[in-house]
Amino acid sequence: MTAVDTMAGRLAQIQQRITQACERAGRHPDSVTLLPVSKTFDVESIREAMSLGLTRFGENKTQEIRQKAAALAGQGLQWVLIGHLQTNKAKDAARDATEVQSLDRPDLAEALHRRLQNEGRTLDVLVQVKTSSEPSKYGMAPEDVSAFLRRIATEFPTLRVRGLMTLAVNSPDPAEVRACFRALRELRDRLVQENIAGVSLDRLSMGMSGDFELAIEEGSTEVRIGTAIFGARTYPDPQ
Numbered sequence: 001m002t003a004v005d006t007m008a009g010r011l012a013q014i015q016q017r018i019t020q021a022c023e024r025a026g027r028h029p030d031s032v033t034l035l036p037v038s039k040t041f042d043v044e045s046i047r048e049a050m051s052l053g054l055t056r057f058g059e060n061k062t063q064e065i066r067q068k069a070a071a072l073a074g075q076g077l078q079w080v081l082i083g084h085l086q087t088n089k090a091k092d093a094a095r096d097a098t099e100v101q102s103l104d105r106p107d108l109a110e111a112l113h114r115r116l117q118n119e120g121r122t123l124d125v126l127v128q129v130k131t132s133s134e135p136s137k138y139g140m141a142p143e144d145v146s147a148f149l150r151r152i153a154t155e156f157p158t159l160r161v162r163g164l165m166t167l168a169v170n171s172p173d174p175a176e177v178r179a180c181f182r183a184l185r186e187l188r189d190r191l192v193q194e195n196i197a198g199v200s201l202d203r204l205s206m207g208m209s210g211d212f213e214l215a216i217e218e219g220s221t222e223v224r225i226g227t228a229i230f231g232a233r234t235y236p237d238p239q
């Protein structure tokens with residue numbers, strides 16, 4: 001059964017659309033990873049997703065990661081923080097997150113590094129970049145990213161930079177949305193030329209339920225999909 005009123009059906013449909021977008025873009029389907037975004041959905045929903053083979057989940061709050069990780073302990077799950085992280089929550093992220101995609105400022109990098117040193121571990125991070133002019137969106141200004149990467153590489157060795165992340169503008173105009181994704185890819189391409197030691201920029205996390213096909217066409221390596229897999233969220237999610 002592949003009806004879209006089941007999670008299995010919705011997941012199959014998303015995977016098919018990812019494959020088709022890759023084909024249109026002349027890309028291999030394996031070049032795009034799906035990050036299911038389970039924020040606001042309960043442990044039962046995550047169990048259902050696990051039964052479909054999903055083991056890595058995007059969340060936007062450290063408290064929610066903590067609760068879900070405790071309820072689902074010992075099952076090899078990975079928790080990816082994609083939401084805005086307050087500096088005073090760095091300790092929780094350093095303890096519970098497998099990866100942070102919302103690293104957007106030096107004081108957060110510093111706080112994470114200090115906590116990671118205490119935990120004796122390293123953390124994969126993506127730098128979140130602001131590619132739209134929407135005041136409600138977080139992210140570092142593109143022109144500041146180069147200096148930030150250099151600082152991470154020299155001062156915060158527990159942070160392993162793997163790439164960049166962005167949220168596109170909320171717009172009905174696909175050209176405006178596409179421009180955000182393209183800006184992130186072009187920024188990445190320029191930064192790669194700088195050859196900053198210890199920094200990898202292989203990953204571009206961009207694209208959500210409403211815009212992931214455009215993101216794939218513009219070079220996304222990871223799409224973060226919530227509602228199109230789990231269904232509508234019942235309470236609002238401030239980004």
Ligand SMILES: *Cc1c(COP(=O)(O)O)cnc(C)c1O
Nearest residue numbers: 037082208209210224225226227
């Ligand atoms: C909620 C969220 C998503 C997923 O959004 P959907 O529209 O539900 O797919 C992706 N990225 C970030 C940063 C989010 O906060």
